[in-house]
Amino acid sequence: MKELKHVNKYFKKYWFKLLMGIVITIIARVFTLVMPSYVNKSISVVENFMGGKIAESLAREQLLQYILIIVGAALLSGFFTFLMRQTIINVSRYIEYDLKNEVFDHYQFLSLDFYKKNRTGDLMNRISEDVGQVRMYAGPALMYGINTITLFACIIPIMFFTAPKLAAYALIPLPILSVLIYQISRIIHRRSTKVQEFLSTLSTFTQETFSGVSVIKAYALEPRINSEVGVLALEGKNRSMDLAKVNAWFFPLMVLMIGISNIFVIYIGGRQYLNGEIASVGVIAEFILYVNMLTWPVAIVGWLTSIVQRAEASQKRINEFLKEKPSITNNVAETTPIKGKIEFKNVSFTYNDTNITALKNISFVVNEGETVAILGKTGAGKSTILDLTARLYDVDSGEILVDDVPIKELNLESLRGNIGAVPQDAFLFSDSIKNNIKFGKENASESEVIEAAKNAVVHENIMGFSKQYDTVLGERGITLSGGQKQRVSIARALIKEPQVYLFDDCLSAVDTETEEEILNNLKKASKNRTTLIVSHRVSSAKNADKILILDDGKLLQEGTHEELNDVDGYYSELYRNQLSEKEN
Known part of the structure; x- marks a missing residue:
């Protein structure tokens, strides 16, 4: 991530909003964790009522209380999730704004010979598409990363505290999912880099075509240009399809691993319940909710890796230009009068x-x-x-x-x-x-x-x-x-x-x-x-x-x-x- 160190100065600039976003993210996830345990308690109330252990009025009262807690926690979680996006995602937009201005200011600072060596389309692509990729790292990647760490830190200890053996079986598929997503993400990184590079080529071609449309029409070159666009479009389609084919594995793998984890929870949890190792069927329901909560963060590990890798590739392309030194520099700070000799x-x-x-x-x-x-x-x-x-x-x-x-x-x-x-x-x-x-x-x-x-x-x-x-x-x-x-x-x-x-x-x-x-x-x-x-x-x-x-x-x-x-x-x-x- 050495290329992305360039963005750290913007993190420092917006440190307070980011800190608020991190705190709000943790709060939002803590409220999310309320639901599984109270679902367990609700099922236990039903079991106790069916077993004649508590009266109907008490069962109704407890169920209503638990439902209100679940609904209230869900509303608070949703509210803080909204605030989370309003802080961290907004900061990523500020960083995108600042980075675009930095790149544009540097473009203007560079000497004339730089523009003779680089095409307009490539310059435009780096300030738009590449900066957009870096924004994903500064916003969604950061937000989901904090979200993932918080859930891991909270849910796994709760699961092992509640039912250690069931927790071990439930979590077996998740590291496998993470490794598979990581491997897919590496392929996505390579192919997305090729797509980004091709977008520069396409931007350059279209920009030159629109600028030179009068020449194209004067020489009746429309068929030739259309043919060249067709070749470029085909190449772009092939590169995008290569990327899409790999991306297509992402969610099926995630659903498969969720299914396997749920099967483990139901089978192992069912046997433990029958053997009296766990007190209630509600524990199984609680674990199913935990597994579904953890699956996306586990998959996110690979997705975040993909975002970071793409951002790294894009920032590297941006840094190539930011590191360019103008051949003409202003050596005198104070203004100097000019008469004209x-x-x-x-x-x-x-x-x-x-x-x-x-x-x-x-x-x-x-x-x-x-x-x-x-x-x-x-x-x-x-x-x-x-x-x-x-x-x-x-x-x-x-x-x-x-x-x-x-x-x-x-x-x-x-x-x-x-x-x-x-x-x-x-x-x-x-x-x-x-x-x-x-x-x-x-x-x-x-x-x-x-x-x-x-x-x-x-x-x-x-x-x-x-x-x-x-x-x-x-x-x-x-x-x-x-x-x-x-x-x-x-x-x-x-x-x-x-x-x-x-x-x-x-x-x-x-x-x-x-x-x-x-x-x-x-x-x-x-x-x-x-x-x-x-x-x-x-x-x-x-x-x-x-x-x-x-x-x-x-x-x-x-x-x-x-x-x-x-x-x-x-x-x-x-x-x-x-x-x-x-x-x-």
Whole structure:
């Protein structure tokens, strides 16, 4: 259970409620134990009346008294059982809540490279299905475990005190049942682990299918996807059936052992009664009730083992991610002011997941308030510069300075809080357009939202929707066109009013006229703010204070539009080609 030690901190957090739950559980079980002995006494009263040992009125009085005690004990037992569930089971829900929050917080804390190595479906399964398995350990397993211990501690001594020989025979099948259930539970553990692992695969496949449904429809891949789902469903069915076949042995075995124990009680108890070794037939009835009370706890031993094993497997999967250390850490506790000067000094960077060297000994300076455009072929390293500026990755060699301070010596939240980034693949949340824009500034007023949308030249489009700014977008903003998504993302960055803007080819899906209007608005909005613009279009770069030309991770050219256009090279060639395309 070493993996489950992680949950102990939550047990300590809710120790008082758990202690109350344990006390209430013991009380509930003690009241349960009242019934068998008073059933015995009731039968003895009947025997004494039939044997003429007591009068009818006394027999009636005693029977009524015993029945009231049995009913009262049953009601009190039920009441305390309800309280037991309200304490221990509720605590398990609190622990589930806390653990899910812990996992989710850690997910957000992890660096970008973690998400490149792990699939969304697997992440979701660990925070839902696996946490659910751990909750079973923290709630039902704990509750039934206490219940089992209490019953064992109380019933077995009572049975041996009442009739030792009968108790020995009655209890013979129960250890056998426990061993059999334990063996079944081990098989259940192995097979349930396989089922849990498969659920991650299935979650990943369905999540990717729903996210990429437009591609599936565009390529008419529905039959192929249906076929793949059929294969996965068949595999899932087979794994679940393997688990169900083993689970099917659980209750039949329990019923069989109950039956054997009851047979022993009736046969051995009957012989003892006939031989005068026990005083009343009521003892047999009492023992039958004890055996039935003990059977479930004995079976529970195996079931609890299964729960603990499944929880152990699930917590191990959770711990694998919780033990992941982010490659990007905040090294400075206090906030640090950001003005906007950015300097790359002999920076080289290689992506760990692909082993592609994106930047090779790059050096340049962006002064505070400057606008710098970055151009180059696909894979030249343009987006990498923006990622490194936001410190989504740390460089392999060289150094990045912000305001003449090494980037690692800046408070990470201060750095990113002063950056307004528009990624190449515009991502919008399944929320209203207004809230997507306000994601850049949570407390923004409606007028600020509209102003940002106007600067991003998307206001007119939004006003054309039936619910305007309250229009709820589909997943990943699928409701909007590519250009509209880009412009809403730009509005989200503009409303933040940061010190540094990072625009990663964010105008690729808009026409040239709209692009020109947006660029003019950006120029006004980004005045006295540092701006890095990655683009494939000269039109997005020509008005920049400086232009960087990258090729295969190296800095090929650097200068203004006029300087670069006056010399033969990548920029002048690109400018001529795009100018001729525009004229045509």
